[in-house]
Amino acid sequence: LAKTTQPISMDSYEGQEVNITCSHNNIATNDYITWYQQFPSQGPRFIIQGYKTKVTNEVASLFIPADRKSSTLSLPRVSLSDTAVYYCLVGTNTDKLIFGTGTRLQVFP
Amino acid sequence: NAGVTQTPKFQVLKTGQSMTLQCAQDMNHNSMYWYRQDPGMGLRLIYYSASEGTTDKGEVPNGYNVSRLNKREFSLRLESAAPSQTSVYFCASSLARQVPYEQYFGPGTRLTVT
Numbered sequence: 001l002a003k004t005t006q007p008i009s010m011d012s013y014e015g016q017e018v019n020i021t022c023s024h025n026n027i028a029t030n031d032y033i034t035w036y037q038q039f040p041s042q043g044p045r046f047i048i049q050g051y052k053t054k055v056t057n058e059v060a061s062l063f064i065p066a067d068r069k070s071s072t073l074s075l076p077r078v079s080l081s082d083t084a085v086y087y088c089l090v091g092t093n094t095d096k097l098i099f100g101t102g103t104r105l106q107v108f109p
Numbered sequence: 110n111a112g113v114t115q116t117p118k119f120q121v122l123k124t125g126q127s128m129t130l131q132c133a134q135d136m137n138h139n140s141m142y143w144y145r146q147d148p149g150m151g152l153r154l155i156y157y158s159a160s161e162g163t164t165d166k167g168e169v170p171n172g173y174n175v176s177r178l179n180k181r182e183f184s185l186r187l188e189s190a191a192p193s194q195t196s197v198y199f200c201a202s203s204l205a206r207q208v209p210y211e212q213y214f215g216p217g218t219r220l221t222v223t
Contacts, residue, residue, distance in 0.1 A: 043113075094142070099153070101149070
């Protein structure tokens, strides 16, 4: 199982870009990198997923270097509503994904 | 399209009581999961069902049983509740067990065992 390491918490201000880096040194060849967002008292919500290089959708970008030993979730121009916990997960089968404690992002006005 | 629904939303049990948490999805997903989340912690997988008719243990299965009633429904049963099972329980589903298929989570059941 690929273990991940991400910062426990981060602070930002509205309008700034936030980059959350996740380290996964023992990622396997077939593993994907998936990020989920969780608001208080809600279930996690899928944000973005990638295998290599860069992936972008309407809410975030995911940067994955060639060695795939880390990845960076980029949230452009955050707002107060982006205050949440962000989980980085690495694996091939969903039942083997480990959520960990995630990164608690606090956005200030 | 309701996604993943869970009942009840809240429950208080006394030690030794039993209960069943219900979960249903209307997305025609094959795989379903039960997680628990303790305060300040990430989610831990209790049981999962890769497809209708199959169930498998996750990371923390002790004290729980599950039933994949049909393709839509996946229930979690606590036979004899213990205070250590006080937690928030999330049900999730995905089209398939493989990772490229994202999980959709329900709103959770907040369970307190006294």
